[in-house]
Amino acid sequence: MRLHILALFCCYVAAYSLHGQTICTKARTIQCGVTYKDSTDFETSLSDNYQCDEGSSLGRERVYKFNVIQPREIYISLQIEETGVNLDLFLLNACNLSSGTCVGYSASNTKKEFLVQFLEAGTYYIVVDAKLAEAVGSFRLKISCEDNICKRASSSITCGEYKAKENLGLAFNLINEYPGCQNKVYAGPEKIYQIDPGSGFSIQVGFHVDTSSKKDFDLFLVQVDETCYEITCLAQAKASAIKGSKYLFSDRLGSGTYYLIVDSQEFYSSGEFSIDVSCGDLPCSGLTAINCRAPLVGTTNISARDRSKVSLYRVRQENTPEKYYPGHSGPEKIYSFEVFESQNVTLKLSQPNELKPKDLNLFVLKSCNKLDAVAAGVSSGNGTETLTVFLNPGTYYAVVDQFRGADAYKFSLDIQFTQACTNICDYGGAFISRGTTFSNELSRSEVAPILLYEDQCVKDAFGNFSAGGKRLYADVFLFHNEETQKPHRIDPERWQWHSKYAWFYPAL
Known part of the structure; x- marks a missing residue:
């Protein structure tokens, strides 16, 4: 009975306390x-x-x-x-x-x-x-109560574009967290860029903060929901092998609109930065081959066709951590070359007669893929690079690209081998037959390559021409051997015969 009365009393008190509320x-x-x-x-x-x-x-x-x-x-x-x-x-x-x-x-x-x-x-x-x-x-x-992300996107950025001297100074804070990427609070202002890369493309972004500002900005790639207020973070920029530069590399994306967001953890934050975006792969068809006969002269322009397709390169070498080199926003030039014997190969990049040389870098790739580089020349900052790398036999690719710029430029690229650098069969010319007389003039303006014949053969004829600083001029002829074990007698004037396929004479 007492418990029943107490329960009724509590209900009465509760009802009275809520009365009129x-x-x-x-x-x-x-x-x-x-x-x-x-x-x-x-x-x-x-x-x-x-x-x-x-x-x-x-x-x-x-x-x-x-x-x-x-x-x-x-x-x-x-x-x-x-x-x-x-x-x-x-x-x-x-x-x-x-x-x-x-x-x-x-x-x-x-x-x-x-x-x-x-x-x-x-x-x-x-x-x-x-x-x-x-x-x-x-x-x-x-x-x-602020404008949503879609409305706050200050500008759009397109694939192949480079934006310099951007600033957070006039931006406002809208996003505090990036779930899925970074478990930190971002109280600073954001700069938001809209990008539509197209279906099936991956985004490569170079993000470069003015080191004098000593600001630690971060960069995120996000998608938004139907409200344009909630985000899904897809990728965050990471430190690169270049001081002051970060890189962001996404998986292949579906169709739709994405946003690149520059943000800071500091409440009051300003400072300059630059950003570049590429969305493609290296164009590998119809490449010009480099050989060791003469330096190659290359040019680029800034037409839509030559806009940057790749801005990020990954270098992987045995027993060393992989390194990423972002920010190559200029039009790239790609060349192929062959290595026939394991050796050190040296490539030299220069910009002769350029009053204001561009900041050009040089990469060697073992396949025509931006993520498959084996060496990088990124040291000088004035457009001249010398890169020496040990390579096994195979096909390789040399890429010249501009760092933090999108200008037309001219350059010279030279390749040097320590072993044979080309195949003698590539220089096969006219066929000769038994009983015929022929003559030919060699161009003294062209230095012949180091061909793939036996080293001992060359030494017997001319001595150690590499050590002696001598050069070889060559012309190549082909003939058929129709009878087994049939001796051949070749008697060219001033020519020395050391192969079934070629004549050589020493430089005078």
Whole structure:
């Protein structure tokens, strides 16, 4: 009996304490741009209907109040932390809960509810409630009163584009977290770029911060949801082998719009940076071959066809960590060359007669792939590079590219071998037959390559020509041997015969 009386008394006290209260009585004032972690636990239920046509809400509600100073679009997000708990989100313009007070609601029965609403100036109320009386849950609530990411994108950036002297000085803070990439709080302003790379392309981004500013900016690649407020972080820039430069390299992307975001953890942050984007692969068809006969002279232009397709190179060598070299935003020139014997190969890049040389770098690749480089010449910064690398037999590729620029440029590229650098059969000329007389003039202006014949053969004829500094001029003729073991007698004037296929004479 005493317990029954005590229970009735408690119910009377509770009913009396709620008498005359409205949901506004327990409304907590919140601010735009702040994330609030809260729960409906320890709350009471003052309303079961918000006139939003969603049906009854019998759970305990949590109520918030905020002010809109001027007409604008706002975004409200509710992230429910427990699985299996369904909380609903309501937006009201008054506390009387009459018809017309409901501005909007979200009741998707998922772990995330959100509203995007254009509001006039005034006071508004947010209610978090549940349909079931016993439903209690924890959640994160945030109001965003700034323009969304899509509207805040300050400019677009296209594949092959280089932007210099960009700055965060006039930007504002919109994004504090990058879930999936970095577990840090970013209180600083952002610079947002929109990019549409096209389906099936990967994005290569070079990000370069002015080292004198001593600012630690970060770069992210994100997608946004249908509200343009929530992001999915796809990639974050990492430190590269070049001081002051970071690189970002994405997987192949589907069609759609993406955003590159420069952000800072510092609340007040400014400083210059540059950014470049490429979305393609090296064009490997119809390449010019380098040989050791003479230096190769190359040029580029800045037409759409010659815009940068690749800006990031990865160098991997045995027993050394891989290195990434971003920022090569200029039009690249690609050449192939053959190595017939294991040896050291030296490539020399220069810009003769250029009054203002460009900052050109040089890469050697073992396949025509930006991620398959075996050596890099990136040291001088004035457009001249000398690169020596030990290579086994095979086909290789030399790439000349401009660092942090997108100009037309001219250059000279020379390759030097320590062993045979070409195949004698590549120089096969006219056929000769038995009983014929022929003559030929060799061009004294061209230095013959070191051909693939036996070293001893050359030494017997001319001595050690490499050590002695002598050069060989060569002409090549072909003939058929039609009879087995048949001796051949060749008697050219001034010519010395040391092969079935070629004559040589020493330089005078």
